[in-house]
Amino acid sequence: MRQDKSLEAQIKVKAAELGFADCGIARADAAPQSGARLREWLSEGKHGSMIWMEERAHHRESPAGLWPEVRSVISLGMSYAPAIDPLALEGQGDRGRISVYAQGADYHDVVKRALKALARWLVEQSPSDLKVFVDTAPVMEKPLAEAAGLGWQGKHTNLVSRTHGSWLFLGAIYTTLDLAPDTRGVETCGSCDACQTACPTQAFPAPFRLDARRCISYLTIEHKGPIPEEFRAAMGNRIYGCDDCLAVCPWNKFAAAAQANMAFAPRAELVAPELAELLSLDDAGFRQVFSGSPIKRIGRDRMVRNCLIAAGNSGDKALVPVVERLIDDPDDVVREAAGWALARLSREPATD
Structure with a gap:
């Protein structure tokens, strides 16, 4: 140097x-x-x-x-x-969507x-x-x-x-060093509102304002209890986080995967995980699958809760048997989500 x-x-x-x-x-x-x-x-x-x-x-x-x-x-x-x-x-009901940042x-x-x-x-x-x-x-x-x-x-x-x-x-x-500062960034969103309109749960009451209580990332990661029913359908098959507002930003056209740190390369099993497999996890299985992943901090019960919401939204009656096994789960939040998912699946027409 x-x-x-x-x-x-x-x-x-x-x-x-x-x-x-x-x-x-x-x-x-x-x-x-x-x-x-x-x-x-x-x-x-x-x-x-x-x-x-x-x-x-x-x-x-x-x-x-x-x-x-x-x-x-x-x-x-x-x-x-x-x-x-x-x-x-999006729309692949038998698969769970994990936010990009958590796949590696x-x-x-x-x-x-x-x-x-x-x-x-x-x-x-x-x-x-x-x-x-x-x-x-x-x-x-x-x-x-x-x-x-x-x-x-x-x-x-x-x-x-x-x-x-x-x-x-x-x-x-x-x-404690007195370093010369750089020029601050300048807001360049202009009239674009792509991130605002993309939000499935309308978590942005105004531009530059977030209501975390409506955010799918908050609901699937930070929120510990039952997910409010008003947001469940909008969650679709998102089981950990949500990328929608980030993914639609026009400035992403300048971002290249080649610039990404290789440590964050997605693990194959986390790119498009099968809901049936995740719904079958016990605590030991959860820790094994998500070892070394930021997902591990939410624990098995919250992940299974999220997957049950996705199962209920899937319309996939093939998931009914694995959901039924969770009706008697030791965790009351999981039991409630399983009941909701079964009720939804019973109203949905069979998928091909």
């Missing part, structure tokens, strides 16, 4: 070597509006049962709220751009490992204090990524990149 490069330039070169598709720098106070927006969102109850958002809101409102000594934020993005159409399984290795592990490697290198170049974060800490990654020039928060509230579309995992390094 040439030593006449600025430290900021060297950081970006090293980040690319470690598998990051993009890297930018922001001052720690570069996203002052994010705290007020967070408080408003929480006050409206749009976070649903994600109580942890409330409990650490004071840390999440700004980098200094979490770590007063921070001077700069290094924002990093790792691409998981898919090689196949994320919406390809657990991004928490992959991104954090690369962040730690970059942090170690940075300390060697310029001794300083620093902290690394993926999305398990109270950090507002998306506003900070926008401030660091990686892109902008689109109308679906996720980050959009001119180069990588909507397919970036975000991480951040907080540092």
Whole structure:
């Protein structure tokens, strides 16, 4: 590496070597509006049962709220751009749809490992204090990524990149170094409302606003109880997350699967899993199938609940026997979902 490069330039070169598709720098106070927006969102109850958002809101409102000594934020993005159409399984009732981000290795592990490697290198170049974060800490990654020039928060509230579309995992390094900031991203959604109209459950009350309580990603991953009946039909065969608002973004035409980190290459068994097989999983089987996957954190009961909703929407009477076996499941949420699925299947005409 040439030593006449600025430290900021060297950081970006090293980040690319470690598998990051993009890297930018922001001052720690570069996203002052994010705290007020967070408080408003929480006050409206749009976070649903994600109580942890409330409990650490004071840390999440700004980098200094979490770590007063921070001077700069290094924002990093790792691409998981898919090689196949994320919406390809729509209408295939015997198959479950798993969000693209969860079809490969657990991004928490992959991104954090690369962040730690970059942090170690940075300390060697310029001794300083620093902290690394993926999305398990109270950090507002998306506003900070926008401030660091990686892109902008689109109308679906996720980050959009001119180069990588909507397919970036975000991480951040907080540092006491006083680094030169990059130019912040500029919102370039224009009049496009593709992500808003694509949402199956109308989870966007307005552009740039998300009501998590209506979001299929929230309902299938974060929500622990029975899924409200008003959203069940709209879930279709989505059993873990939802890609619809991301997949329809026009900026994705610039995102190439070749730019994606190979760690996120989809596992064959997670691309188009058979509902019948997933509905047959016990706890041990669930842990085996989803070992090394972010899906493992929701546990067997929530996954089976989701698959029962998909089965009820499938119209596939071949699923009736496996659903019937879950009527007496030890978990009451699974039992309720099985009863709902059977009632739906009994009203549907037989499929070919």
